[in-house]
Amino acid sequence: MRALVFGIDPGSVPEVERSGDADNVLLQGLRATPMDLVDVEDPKPIGPDWVVLRSRLTGICGSDSKQVFMENADDEIDNAMTALISFPQVLGHELVATVEEVGPDASGVEPGQRVVLNPWLSCGPRGIDPPCPACQAGDLSLCWSFTEGRLSPGIHTGNAKEATGGFAELVPAHRSMVIAVPDEIPDEVAVLADPFAVSLHAVTRTPPPPGGKAVVYGAGALGTTTTGILRSLYPDVEVATIARWPGQAEMARSLGATVFEPEPRLELVEGLARWSGGALRTPWQGLPFCHPGHIDVVYDTVGKPDTLEVGIRIVKGRGSVVVTGVGAPGRFEWAPLYFKEVRLIGSNAFGLEDVDGKRQHGIAHYLDLVQQGRVDISPMLTHTFPLDRWRAAFSTLARQGETGAIKVAFDQR
Secondary structure, X not given: OEEEEEOOOOOOOOOOOOOOHHHOHHHHHHHHOOEEEEEOOOOOOOOOOEEEEEEEEEEOOHHHHHHHOOOOHHHHOOOHHHHHOOOOEEOOOEEXXXXXXXXXXXXOOOOOOEEEEOOEOOHHHHOOOOOOHHHHOOOHHHOOOOOOOOOOOOOEOOOOOOOOOOOEOEEEEEHHHEEEOOOOOOHHHHOOHHHHHHHHHHHHHOOOOOOOEEEEEOOOHXXXXXXXXXXXXXXXXXXEEEOOOHHHHHHHHHOOOEEEOOOOHHHHHHHHHHHHOOOEEOOOOOOOEEOOOOEEEEEEOXXXXXXXXXXXXXXXXXXXXXXXXXXXXXXXXXHHHHHXXXXXXXXXXXXXXXXXXXEEEHHHHHHHHHHOOOOOOHXXXXXXXXXXXXXXXXXXXXXXXXXXXXXEEEEOO
């Protein structure tokens, strides 16, 4: 099969074709990335309870693009997550696929069935029994066994070398990793299940109070899904979304959010204070902060030092800043964190989630909410490409300001 393999010599790299591209650091990273489309052996079921899927539509996750662009690579040489991955890799875990081959013990899965991938390489896929306490609790993303069992280290499909991902024609998956897609939900809607589930986990584990105020920092895939979840599940909550690009801002407004631009940051802080009714306090130097403030929760889908600093400054005393984005580390002035007793909460992907009194996988919740007509984030899939145009796909993401890209996917149908 053809697969886009990361961790190999990319061979010849095309020259930058457009004026101004030399100033785009993401495009420069793309030119140097150790990845290429090559022929590899077709995968087989890794165990008797595994299946093989044929890729239909695969979204490019923010973590995929961050890796391919080698964004901030020099600043993250000590990234702790390198303890939980193995190479070479075939990325791509936001997958809609058709079941191609079924192992003898993969009960409940049929050839030809259309499914969405639950990518976690937790105890079940690794053949570990009994499962760890985290898996028993449904917290699949906190599994204790990501380096154990029958697989190489890797937390999810695409970053363990045997569990190759959806940037390829065929994908191996454990029985527990496939969730059936209802016939009436098209691939273009189903492919958004993974980022939706990430945001659902963040919002439902740290929800805004009734009648409260929430800020979503960022309006890419996670920001858009977070805004959509807040407006759908918490309709009495006021939502402000910080959007960098015009296309993102338009999408956020269509979901019912008040939109702010991220720069200049002083104007952003002042604008959010006016919107929320917070009182600004101005220090000798640097940004002002709200005290008292009236923003209950900030969902930071960017996770960079400057976004964290703004979130801590605008949130109310004993409010929460929930971080789903992963940016490079850096210094920021964080005295308001302790002074206001702010809760800084990391939020890692998804597992079994509680929504409206029902507990099930976050992806299953998404499919249910779509069927019920309560969620429509379909416009966020802005671009699709065949796999052999992978450079064009990533270039589209690198030029979001001019392309309007939010979610880009590989179409292999």
